[in-house]
Amino acid sequence: MNSSLYECRVMHVRFTPTPHRFAYRLFYFAFDLDELPELGRHLPLFSYGGRGLYSFRDSDYLPTEEVDHPTPDGTVPAARMHRSLKERVIAFAARHGVDLTGGRVTLITLPRIAGYLFNPVSFYFCSDRHGQPAAVIAEVTNTFREMKPYFLGPGEWQPDGSGFRLRRPKHFYVSPFSDVDVAFDFKLRPPDERLAVQIDDYEGRERTLTTSLQGEQQPLTGGRLWWYTFKYPLLTLRIIGLIHWHAFCLWLKRVPWFAKAARASDQRDLYRPHASLIPPSDPA
Secondary structure (H helix, E strand, O other): OOOEEEEEEEEEEEOOOOOEEEEEEEEEEEEEHHHHHHHHHHOOOEEEOOOOOEEEOHHHOOOOHHHHOOOOOOOOOHHHOOOOHHHHHHHHHHHOOOOOOOOEEEEEEOOEEOOEOOOOEEEEEEEOOOOOEEEEEEEEEOOOOOEEEEEEOHHHEOOOOOOEEEEEEOOOOOOOOOOOOOEEEEEEEOOOOEEEEEEEEEEOOEEEEEEEEEEEEEEOOHHHHHHHHHHOOOHHHHHHHHHHHHHHHHHHOOOOOOOHHHHHHHOOOOEOOOHHHOOOOOOO
16 A cells, blocks of 8 residues: 555744744645545545545545536535546646646545544645656645645756745735735655655745644554544644634734735635635626
């Protein structure tokens, strides 16, 4: 099996306007998308497309079907959700000029835990049919459940082989304490025995925030998953709780904050937009 686990340390450091820092430990799944059905059949605690303590649903990720096959009420009938997640990843990469046919996609993420899903960011590391790094998709999710994918292709692969690097204005409301036109600077290395990714925020030339995720690869076995269940209980709920706790700490420190609706037109190219971004329809 190519799928595995990573036991990780997340570090988040804000430099301006008021310093703030935290770090905590957690674990991530690294799913080879081709192996999901087999994992669902043989891995205790894990379900693919069903219910379980850990459950994975293709529809929770990269919801491009909602753009390709829209309906008036914004929903997608089950019959239209015909493409698997890997097929959607391949199609999304093809739109950016990258052919992933016959390649492998490894998704670094957390599935639903006790039915609850929340990932601040998931990473799709994609290799071509020859096993060479071809692209990464960083799928960022905010607390409004909006999603925005950032694509890093062959042009972002570094000549020294250290990984993918891209700086781009985020045009996305990730935090009330960070404006929507701050630039994301991605440094993403394909995972092996170690996982090492970093995302920095820049306002002009000034780095205002850094977030890093580093971890060691572990086998994805039933025993290991039982141990992590006790070591990191209800992890997705803990993550959303920590986000709100540190937002409260920043508010106490009087860090300036930005309302989501203040710059609606600058929040672009995202999926499942919040009602505050949808212009009211003209009266009939």
